[in-house]
Amino acid sequence: MKLTLAAENSIMILYFLTREGKRLTVAELSQKLGTPANHIYKLVQSLVRGGYVRSFQGKVGGVELAANPHKVTLSEIIEHLEGPINLSNCIFREKNCIFIKNCVLKGKLAAAAQKLVAVLRRTTVQDLVNEK
Template sequence: MIKLSKMTDYGVVVMTQIAQEPDRVVTGPDVALTTGLTVPTVAKLMRMLARGGLLLSHRGAHGGYSMARPASEIRISEIVAALEGPIALTSCVDGSDLSCVVEDSCPMRGGWNKINGAIRQALDDVRLSEMMPPMPYPHGTAKGAVRKARAAAAL
């Protein structure tokens, strides 16, 4: 089975959440409240996504993270690469940062490139905006959901 890690799945969740209000600076606790993920997990993902150039980090008292580009300009392959590294099914494909001990004598050498390229292309073809649910917050905006969650937690 070819499977992306939970962190990559969660990374797409975090990115779609932040993209709901692209001009807003959000914090890890805000995103954790609205996604159901833990604060440490969200914080780690946000740092990795910022290092990958997908989020912008804002320092200071009103700091946090915001979108680096619109969701329609972010490819799912970019999120996968930011969280997992190069997209490579096996260690012998172009772009892999792994090495294979039998690569020089392997009859499949280079044969996986076509399959790896097809998967990479499929991930390139899907934009973050296409992964976003049409109406994720029944109570209005993400900001409203955060306020409601904070109010419920205060009771």
């Protein structure tokens, strides 16, 4: 599984909002993530639609948490952005693989994928902050 930049940045937006414990501007988030503000703005809008953050306009504007970081899991954020986590694709992405029917890796990769999804489902945004 390869995490998209949008999913990674969205997780980090929630991480910084949780860690700082206060409202941050899009410009501040952009600086912390090293990502253009227009990209952060789009991600914030998606997180607002998902109920994860609130956005405020004006002089005291910015972004703050709307959801409890103790309850928001990494899998929930990823699925909000990308839909259900599907790890059944071949890691080699070979369309014409001659071994596809007798793949020796399939069972091992499926087991590893299940473990990864389990970790994503039980890890919350607060857990990330607590690890630092």
